Amino acid sequence: MEGLxxxxxxxxxGWSPRMxxxxxxxxxxEPPRTPKGYRIFGPGELQRLRTLRExxxxxxxxxxxxxxxxxxxxxxxxxxxxxxxxxxxPEPPEGVESGDWLSWEQQKHQRLLAxxxxxxxxxxxxA
Amino acid sequence: MEGLxxxxxxxxxGWSPRMxxxxxxxxxxEPPRTPKGYRIFGPGELQRLRTLRExxxxxxxxxxxxxxxxxxxxxxxxxxxxxxxxxxxPEPPEGVESGDWLSWEQQKHQRLLAxxxxxxxxxxxxA
DNA sequence: CCAACCTTGACACGATCGTGTTAAGCTTTG
DNA sequence: CAAAGCTTAACACGATCGTGTCAAGGTTGG
Numbered sequence: 001m002e003g004l005x006x007x008x009x010x011x012x013x014g015w016s017p018r019m020x021x022x023x024x025x026x027x028x029x030e031p032p033r034t035p036k037g038y039r040i041f042g043p044g045e046l047q048r049l050r051t052l053r054e055x056x057x058x059x060x061x062x063x064x065x066x067x068x069x070x071x072x073x074x075x076x077x078x079x080x081x082x083x084x085x086x087x088x089x090p091e092p093p094e095g096v097e098s099g100d101w102l103s104w105e106q107q108k109h110q111r112l113l114a115x116x117x118x119x120x121x122x123x124x125x126x127a
Numbered sequence: 128m129e130g131l132x133x134x135x136x137x138x139x140x141g142w143s144p145r146m147x148x149x150x151x152x153x154x155x156x157e158p159p160r161t162p163k164g165y166r167i168f169g170p171g172e173l174q175r176l177r178t179l180r181e182x183x184x185x186x187x188x189x190x191x192x193x194x195x196x197x198x199x200x201x202x203x204x205x206x207x208x209x210x211x212x213x214x215x216x217p218e219p220p221e222g223v224e225s226g227d228w229l230s231w232e233q234q235k236h237q238r239l240l241a242x243x244x245x246x247x248x249x250x251x252x253x254a
Numbered sequence: 255c256c257a258a259c260c261t262t263g264a265c266a267c268g269a270t271c272g273t274g275t276t277a278a279g280c281t282t283t284g
Numbered sequence: 285c286a287a288a289g290c291t292t293a294a295c296a297c298g299a300t301c302g303t304g305t306c307a308a309g310g311t312t313g314g
Contacts, residue, residue, distance in 0.1 A: 006290070018273060021291090029217070036281060038290055044217040051212055059205050061195065062300095064271065068192040069199060069209050078186050082196050085182055088175050133260070145303060148261090153301095163311060165260055189270095191301065 003032075003040035013049040020049070026067045028052065130159075130167035140176040147176070153194045155179065 009031075010017045020039075023029055029048065031039040041049075055066065072079055136158075137144045147166075150156055156175065158166040168176075182193065199206055 016273075017290095018275085022272070031217070034281095034290095036290085037292095038281080042217060044215070048212070048215050048217060051215065055208055055212055059202075059208065061198075061205075062271075065192075065195040066209065066212075068188065068195060070213060071188075072196060072199070073210070073213055075186075078188075081182055081186065082193070083200075085175070085178055085193075086197060086200055088178060089171060143303075144260095145305085149302070161260095161311095163260085164262095165311080189301075 003042045004046065006039050006041070009039075009041035009046060009049070013046055014053055015049060023049070023052070023063065026063055027070065028063070028067060130169050131173065133166050133168070136166075136168035136173060136176070140173055141180055142176060150176075150179070150190065153190055154197065155190065155194060 004012065006017045006020055009015075010020055013020075015023070020029075020041075024031065024039075029045060031041050031045050033039055052066070055061075056063070072082065131139065133144045133147055136142075137147055140147075142150070147156075147168075151158065151166075156172060158168050158172050160166055179193070182188075183190065199209065
């Protein structure tokens with residue numbers, strides 16, 4: 001037998017066997033199986049599982065977040081759409097028809113500052 | 128008034144006013160405010176909101192996913208950690224017999240991570 | 255001034271996530 | 285063979301998400 005069974009893997013990784021199955025169902029791991037269907041966890045998988053634990057704790061994020069990040073990493077369309085959305089910023093419309101948006105400049109100013117300024121509470125000094 | 132109020136924005140974007148506030152609380156938009164605190168939605172924000180709707184529908188993902196993607200996009204450490212995790216290969220010990228599967232090129236993988244001490248390993252003492 | 259609108263806060267509620275537990279049925283092994 | 289271990293499926297349950305709604309109070313505008 002070349003690898004750990006699910007209960008052994010659980011002990012060395014800190015996950016419960018239930019969670020190991022759950023993590024697999026979430027698509028985050030895919031341990032190989034014996035001909036009869038028993039999962040076998042190699043050292044690489046074990047390491048990945050420990051790393052995953054550290055990841056979730058360090059960044060305080062959820063399994064579903066990592067699952068989505070995986071999707072994000074492997075689906076170029078999804079990534080492109082998201083990137084586009086994040087870049088999209090509230091700007092004045094190219095062809096402003098009627099003069100409805102008179103004081104837009106100020107809004108834009110506020111928006112841009114709010115957007116990529118790290119948590120700052122003081123009033124920014126305009127150059 | 129140079130922009131739409133929350134109810135007007137709701138009508139043109141398809142979101143409910145409640146959801147517009149929720150989306151803001153999730154950090155996905157940050158509409159500017161009047162001096163008295165009323166949100167004002169410019170055309171850019173409205174467009175973003177419609178795009179967001181399309182995004183969620185097209186890729187069948189959740190607001191929290193997009194929120195996490197934003198974090199992922201703006202936190203290099205998080206991105207690096209996730210990228211490293213996805214690159215980590217499980218590589219089951221294929222050619223190894225029952226003897227020494229514990230010793231193989233694991234160290235290379237371990238080097239990639241800032242190490243913590245994983246939960247101590249104890250041999251499964253049959254209780 | 256008063257109706258209409260905005261704001262925050264809270265309660266509610268179904269859906270999903272994360273997790274444990276248990277059941278029924280194979281498999282491995284002493 | 286029987287105990288122990290694995291597998292899937294299912295029930296349960298608290299926590300969080302997504303969403304509506306309602307309340308209490310400030311703002312706006314005719």
